[in-house]
Amino acid sequence: MTAPGRLSWTDVRDRIRARILNRTYAPGDRLPRDEDLALELGCARATVHRAMQELSQSGLIERKRKGGTHVRAHPVTRATFDIPITRREVEQRGSRYAYQLVSRQLEVPPSPVMARFGIHQSGPMLHVKAVHLADNRPYIYEDRWIDTGSAPEILNIDLTTQSANEWLVLNKPYSRVDVRFHAIKAAGEIARQLAVATGEALLIIERTTWIGDQPITTVQSATAPGYQLISQG
Amino acid sequence: MTAPGRLSWTDVRDRIRARILNRTYAPGDRLPRDEDLALELGCARATVHRAMQELSQSGLIERKRKGGTHVRAHPVTRATFDIPITRREVEQRGSRYAYQLVSRQLEVPPSPVMARFGIHQSGPMLHVKAVHLADNRPYIYEDRWIDTGSAPEILNIDLTTQSANEWLVLNKPYSRVDVRFHAIKAAGEIARQLAVATGEALLIIERTTWIGDQPITTVQSATAPGYQLISQG
DNA sequence: GAAATTAATATGTAGATACTTATTTTTGTC
DNA sequence: GACAAAAATAAGTATCTACATATTAATTTC
Structure with missing residues (x-):
């Protein structure tokens, strides 16, 4: 990676992480100044800074001007998830993707939907329900609201051939995006569209997006039984 | 933030992001070289580099040596989740935390558990079941396996007073950590310990950790009905 | 023409320097 | 002692320079 004997920022990161792991620097402790660490390790302050940046981002330490660097007193497990376009997700599993529009109509959203956007009133939005299929079996059922103010073009898109999911993402x-996960019992339209028994446990992915302060879309995706979300390395 | 008229790396990041959003650079497109962007924007290459690093990390672009910088052709929604120590999570919601050990014994893990660690055989591990309570109501039921090879001290910890969750995290x-989410129907011991009806839909958080290649612990946390996981920032 | 070598290129990394900014600590004043 | 002003401090930012490294493209060799 680097001239032998010379420390790269990843080396510095690993060394400092090791010290945190072995409690040389325990939770809550203050770390030496970047400059002192640089001196001790024999590298430039910029290199220590780069390493610290990474550790800070991964949730291991907290930095403040003048306040210095501290090991987080209350460690958290930080996990990152990539949620791709559904078509791509299905195809990458090696399955055949298909998509079916269930309904599409302009409606004033009910208050729980407005709440997701953080607004209290709204004109009509486009309400779209659709099923994504993998090898002809229901994979995800999505119930989506689209703000026609920020995405008026959606009204001219033929949603029987292209999913709103894909059009919007592209x-x-x-x-800004808000993502949340929870579980529900399959019932009513969700159970019917996913072709599962009422009472089946389903993982729900709820996503709401804005451009600036302007709502774009909020979608509740009900995944087929057995669906798993897996964190990225 | 900076001397007026001078671009900071966050400015550069925002400008490039804006260009991606307004499709000046469309999905799949190659961006100009860092050096050219620096020239165009009137800043140093390092500043562009810093901005690009951020955009790369957020999943918007992909960079390769010599290959240059490209807008991701298949955009993903990238969301980050912080999973704190359960005690802290409960306390931060303003609830009173309590904890109860259900069982603790040395056992050879069944193959699904070994699979989570990516191993095919194993000696006995410490198998711990426990309930976390918020205001005296079950909040999370955890079923955990701990590799006594990498964490032998756990055998001397009194798990009736301190949760394995907390001890291990601290x-x-x-x-390395692998996190995954899915949903199950409450049944058997999980339903009993969470005091919910059989068939209730529960969000499951499964976490497995290693130090190097060495397994540490794997835990399946069954959350009480209504539990939501919410993304950061 | 295929395979191997060489050159070109864009990003990645390290270091030095100078200055900025948020925050704490100290000092001075009432 | 309380409060405000000033000094000190540690991280943050910006720039320049030099070199490393991975990849692609071009060229040579057989």
């Missing part, structure tokens, strides 16, 4: 990038 | 930092 054409309406967001500046 | 004393056995890991170098």
Whole structure:
């Protein structure tokens, strides 16, 4: 990676992490200044800074100007998840993807939907329900609301051939997203569309996006039984 | 933030992100070289580099030596979750935390548990079941296996007063973690310990940690009905 | 023409220097 | 002692320079 004997920032990161792991620096402790660590390890302050940045991002330490660097007193497990376009997810599993529009209509969203956007009133939004299939079996059922103010073009898209999921992800990038997971019992339309028994436990992925302060879309994706979300390395 | 008229790396990041959002650089497109962008924007290459690093980490672009920088062709929604120590999670919700050990014994783990560690055989591990309570109501039921090879001290810890969750997080930092979410129907011991009806839908958080290649612990946490996991930032 | 070598190229890394900014600590004043 | 102003401090940022490294493209060799 680097000239032998010279420390790269990953080396520095690993060394400092090791010290945190072996409690040379225990939770809550203050670490030496970047400059002193640089001196001790024999590298530039910039190299220590780069390493610290990484450790900070991974949730292991906290840094403050003048306050210095501290090992997080209350460690957390930080996990990152990538949620791809459903079509791609299915295809990458090696399955055949298909998609079916269930319904599409302009409606004033009910208050739980407005709450997800953080608004209290709203004009009509486009309400779209659809099923994604993997090898002809239901994979995800999505119930989506789209703000036609921020995405008016969606009204002219033929949603029987292209999923709103795909169109939005490719054409309406967001500046903020809220993701949450929970579990529900299959019932009513969800059970029917996923072709599962009422009472089946389903993982729900709820995503809401904004561009600036403007709502774009909120979607509740009910996954087929057995669906797992797996963190990225 | 910076001398007026001078671009900080966050400015550069925001400008490039804006260009990606407004499709100046569309999915799959190659971006100009860092050096050219630096020239165009009037800043140093290092500043562009710092901005690019951030955009790369957030999943918006992909960079390769010589290959250059490309807008991700298949955008993903990237979400980060912090999973704190359960005690702290409960306390931060303003509830009173309590903890109860259900069972503790040395056993050879069944193959699904070994599979989570990626191993095919194993000696006995410490198998711990426990309930975390919030305001005296079951909050999370955890079923945990601990490798006594990498964490022998756990055998001397009194797990009736301190949860394995807390002890491990504070004393056995890991170098790798795998996190996954899915949903199950409450049944048997899980339903009993969470005091919910059989068939209730529960969100399951499964975490496995290693130090180097050495397994530390794997835990399946069954959350009480209504539990939600919410993404950070 | 295929395979292997060489050159070109864009990002990655390390270091030095100078300055900025948030925050704490100290000092001075009432 | 309380409060405000000033000094000190540690991380953050920006720039320049030099070199490393991975990949692709071009060229040579057989």
